[in-house]
Amino acid sequence: MSALRPAGEFDTSYARDMATIRRPWQWGLLLASIAALYMLPSLASQSLVSLVNRIGISIIAVQGLNLLTGYTGQISLGQAAFMTAGGYISALLVNNAGWSFFAALPVAALGAGIVGLVFGLPSLRVKGFYLVMATLAAQFIIPWFTRNAFPEVLNRAQGLNVQVPVLFGVEFSSPQRYLYITVTVLILSTIAAHNVSRSRLGRALVAIRDNDLAAEVLGVNLFKYKLQAFFLAAVYAGAAGALAAHNIRHLNSETFNLTDSVFYMGMLVVGGLGSSLGPFFGASIVQLLIEGATLFGPFFTRLFPSTAAGAVQALRPLFFGITLMFFLIFEPRGLAHRWYLFKAAWRLRPFSH
Amino acid sequence: MRKYMSYLLSVTVLISLVLAACAPQATPTPEPTKVPTATPVPTEAPTATPEPTKGPPDLTGETITIYHFGDLSGPYAAITAPLIHGAEDAVKAINEAGGLYGATLDIKFADTAGSIDEAVAAYDRFTGEDDNPLVMITYGSGEVEALAQRFATDKIVNISAGLSARGFYIDSGYTFGLGPIYPDQIGAVMAFLKEDWATYKPAGAEDDIKLAHLSWPTAFGQGSLTEESRAYLADLGIEVVAEETYDLSPTADTTTAILNAQAAGANVIWTNTLAFGVSVVLNDLHALGLRDQFVVASDNWGMDLATYAFLAEPAFGVGLISPFPYLWWTDTDNPGVQYAQQLFVANERPAAEHNVGYLLLIAGVDMAMKAMEHAIGTVGYENLTGEAVHDALVAMSPFEALDGVVRADYSAGSRSPHMTQIRMIQGGPDAFVVLQDWTETPDLRPSE
Numbered sequence: 141m142s143a144l145r146p147a148g149e150f151d152t153s154y155a156r157d158m159a160t161i162r163r164p165w166q167w168g169l170l171l172a173s174i175a176a177l178y179m180l181p182s183l184a185s186q187s188l189v190s191l192v193n194r195i196g197i198s199i200i201a202v203q204g205l206n207l208l209t210g211y212t213g214q215i216s217l218g219q220a221a222f223m224t225a226g227g228y229i230s231a232l233l234v235n236n237a238g239w240s241f242f243a244a245l246p247v248a249a250l251g252a253g254i255v256g257l258v259f260g261l262p263s264l265r266v267k268g269f270y271l272v273m274a275t276l277a278a279q280f281i282i283p284w285f286t287r288n289a290f291p292e293v294l295n296r297a298q299g300l301n302v303q304v305p306v307l308f309g310v311e312f313s314s315p316q317r318y319l320y321i322t323v324t325v326l327i328l329s330t331i332a333a334h335n336v337s338r339s340r341l342g343r344a345l346v347a348i349r350d351n352d353l354a355a356e357v358l359g360v361n362l363f364k365y366k367l368q369a370f371f372l373a374a375v376y377a378g379a380a381g382a383l384a385a386h387n388i389r390h391l392n393s394e395t396f397n398l399t400d401s402v403f404y405m406g407m408l409v410v411g412g413l414g415s416s417l418g419p420f421f422g423a424s425i426v427q428l429l430i431e432g433a434t435l436f437g438p439f440f441t442r443l444f445p446s447t448a449a450g451a452v453q454a455l456r457p458l459f460f461g462i463t464l465m466f467f468l469i470f471e472p473r474g475l476a477h478r479w480y481l482f483k484a485a486w487r488l489r490p491f492s493h
Numbered sequence: 494m495r496k497y498m499s500y501l502l503s504v505t506v507l508i509s510l511v512l513a514a515c516a517p518q519a520t521p522t523p524e525p526t527k528v529p530t531a532t533p534v535p536t537e538a539p540t541a542t543p544e545p546t547k548g549p550p551d552l553t554g555e556t557i558t559i560y561h562f563g564d565l566s567g568p569y570a571a572i573t574a575p576l577i578h579g580a581e582d583a584v585k586a587i588n589e590a591g592g593l594y595g596a597t598l599d600i601k602f603a604d605t606a607g608s609i610d611e612a613v614a615a616y617d618r619f620t621g622e623d624d625n626p627l628v629m630i631t632y633g634s635g636e637v638e639a640l641a642q643r644f645a646t647d648k649i650v651n652i653s654a655g656l657s658a659r660g661f662y663i664d665s666g667y668t669f670g671l672g673p674i675y676p677d678q679i680g681a682v683m684a685f686l687k688e689d690w691a692t693y694k695p696a697g698a699e700d701d702i703k704l705a706h707l708s709w710p711t712a713f714g715q716g717s718l719t720e721e722s723r724a725y726l727a728d729l730g731i732e733v734v735a736e737e738t739y740d741l742s743p744t745a746d747t748t749t750a751i752l753n754a755q756a757a758g759a760n761v762i763w764t765n766t767l768a769f770g771v772s773v774v775l776n777d778l779h780a781l782g783l784r785d786q787f788v789v790a791s792d793n794w795g796m797d798l799a800t801y802a803f804l805a806e807p808a809f810g811v812g813l814i815s816p817f818p819y820l821w822w823t824d825t826d827n828p829g830v831q832y833a834q835q836l837f838v839a840n841e842r843p844a845a846e847h848n849v850g851y852l853l854l855i856a857g858v859d860m861a862m863k864a865m866e867h868a869i870g871t872v873g874y875e876n877l878t879g880e881a882v883h884d885a886l887v888a889m890s891p892f893e894a895l896d897g898v899v900r901a902d903y904s905a906g907s908r909s910p911h912m913t914q915i916r917m918i919q920g921g922p923d924a925f926v927v928l929q930d931w932t933e934t935p936d937l938r939p940s941e
Binding site for chain 2: 433454
């Protein structure tokens with residue numbers, strides 16, 4: 141959605157026209173936000189830092205899904221499976237080959253991207269519901285592979301213990317330290333995702349989403365661009381999977397499952413498809429809901445002591461389901477759209493209508 | 494713009510490196526996590542034990558918190574709810590009886606929905622809000638495996654119902670089991686069957702035991718077949734002729750798995766699942782008319798009151814053999830069982846929770862309570878740490894929790910009990926008949 145601006149406000153150069161951050165105060169706010177994230181480990185409790193870690197990793201995974209589903213219109217339920225691929229590649233490179241995590245991370249992302257390419261192949265022939273089924277296959281095949289292939293390396297269903305990242309002798313073993321890795325990767329992934337959406341590739345992806353036949357008539361190579369979208373989505377998933385695996389320190393075929401894929405899709409819907417801000421809003425809101433459900437569970441148990449434990453303590457599916465339903469009915473374009481409307485209203489005040 | 498971006502990136506990377514170097518570190522620095530080299534673990538009583546304090550201390554006004562987390566909204570929820578209620582009712586009863594030397598026991602729970610990521614989050618939350626967490630209770634094999642290293646690093650005792658060998662012995666050290674690890678369980682049952690195969694073998698079966706492993710494709714489901722248990726079975730002369738998996742669902746279809754087992758010549762089926770996992774196998778065996786061709790055995794969780802809730806007919810459960818490393822509700826002459834029964838009635842728990850989970854977690858809390866009492870008696874309340882509780886569990890061994898409902902022995906580097914009964918369902922609910930009284934399981938723990 142292009143920004144609504146008051147009459148008379150023009151861009152006077154190409155650089156300004158293309159700028160994402162347009163005003164000095166926006167730069168200030170961005171730098172302050174980044175600084176606040178990096179300062180968080182010193183200021184916040186461990187549980188909050190741990191939560192921000194999880195939100196950051198989720199955002200990276202959802203950013204990938206956003207490129208595929210939000211920009212290209214290819215619905216995928218395989219994002220968690222590609223995270224598994226990335227997690228295993230990184231774990232094996234670090235555990236068995238002695239690589240540094242920081243070298244293994246990009247390789248894991250690329251490796252997952254190649255896996256994503258394979259599962260993206262059907263996208264030329266099938267779309268919509270059928271493509272969902274095709275991507276769902278990844279969610280079964282990849283975990284099956286990790287359980288049954290190369291048992292002496294992948295250790296069957298028991299999986300792998302994963303080493304913590306080490307850089308110049310500094311071990312990233314606490315949530316506080318791990319946050320620096322998460323935030324740094326998140327900044328890089330955000331810059332990349334945002335710029336992809338503004339590039340020739342991004343415009344081709346949007347054209348495919350809006351009308352693939354028209355796009356093809358205009359010369360957009362559907363197969364090439366759809367595969368690129370799958371590749372990028374899986375690259376992001378791979379990076380997120382590697383980050384999560386080294387944060388959890390253990391990985392098996394259950395670590396990233398179908399439920400996670402559904403949650404990532406839900407995060408994208410809640411946040412807003414096809415927007416750089418969507419993954420931030422969606423992942424944050426859903427993860428906060430999960431956290432809220434966990435924190436309020438014991439409170440509800442004390443409030444209703446005679447109720448079965450699961451009915452009041454395990455509110456997570458309820459919170460997630462109701463939120464998703466709410467957004468699908470009342471704001472299907474997600475929180476990002478609501479944010480754009482708010483910004484437009486602010487800029488045009490007092491003539492917001 | 495590009496210039497600004499490159500500045501921003503450079504500054505970002507620089508800041509992250511500097512801040513990472515200055516960031517707080519989990520104390521103490523963890524051991525490297527390379528597999529399979531193990532974290533060295535103290536297995537004996539502490540060498541420099543302070544002088545025992547004189548008389549029981551008065552800890553009135555103090556609060557000691559036990560943390561527990563497990564799956565209440567995911568696939569394992571059916572078994573987790575009674576486990577949680579057992580733990581919470583036990584804590585409540587202890588407080589009503591005066592607490593731990595006057596200190597109030599608090600218990601905090603977090604739902605993980607079966608997600609390992611959420612288990613780590615719960616762990617981070619609990620360790621973040623408590624400077625000196627002593628004991629945590631966990632319920633799932635996946636959680637135990639993922640967190641074992643953290644428990645060891647942070648020196649927090651984990652009393653677990655998830656009996657994965659890997660969680661107890663690889664990069665571990667502070668995780669203690671409420672029952673034998675799954676490799677020990679399959680080993681115990683197979684040794685028992687081997688000993689008396691003539692009595693239990695299906696009509697027309699060969700003289701050799703041929704085992705089919707039908708289970709869930711999860712860390713828990715595959716937890717019984719390890720290198721050690723495979724070698725042990727081979728030593729017994731038992732061949733594993735089929736390894737099949739089926740869905741982690743009460744409505745899973747195991748027909749193909751059973752037919753594959755039959756085609757492979759199996760005469761014993763082992764399933765490492767919960768009550769509903771065993772039930773689907775038994776239901777499908779009856780539906781196929783093949784029940785009399787197999788001895789069906791499972792891990793301890795398979796033989797439970799909950800099993801009957803998932804069986805198409807109660808009679809389908811007859812003949813199921815399981816290791817039974819605790820007493821049962823029908824052992825009413827045992828004071829521990831009587832105590833558990835009193836708590837169950839007093840807290841008006843539903844009949845469906847009159848199962849293994851509830852009973853075992855009362856024993857688990859009793860075990861934690863005993864260990865903390867012992868630790869306080871040894872090092873004093875002011876020096877009470879997870880390490881002291883760990884050392885207490887080792888020093889107390891062998892001991893009985895809840896008056897013998899569970900028999901624990903954490904000596905000689907073992908962190909899982911090695912005693913079990915073997916029982917068989919021979920009738921309706923609760924007819925879990927003892928085939929072999931308390932006996933030692935084989936020790937099939939992996940090398941650390």
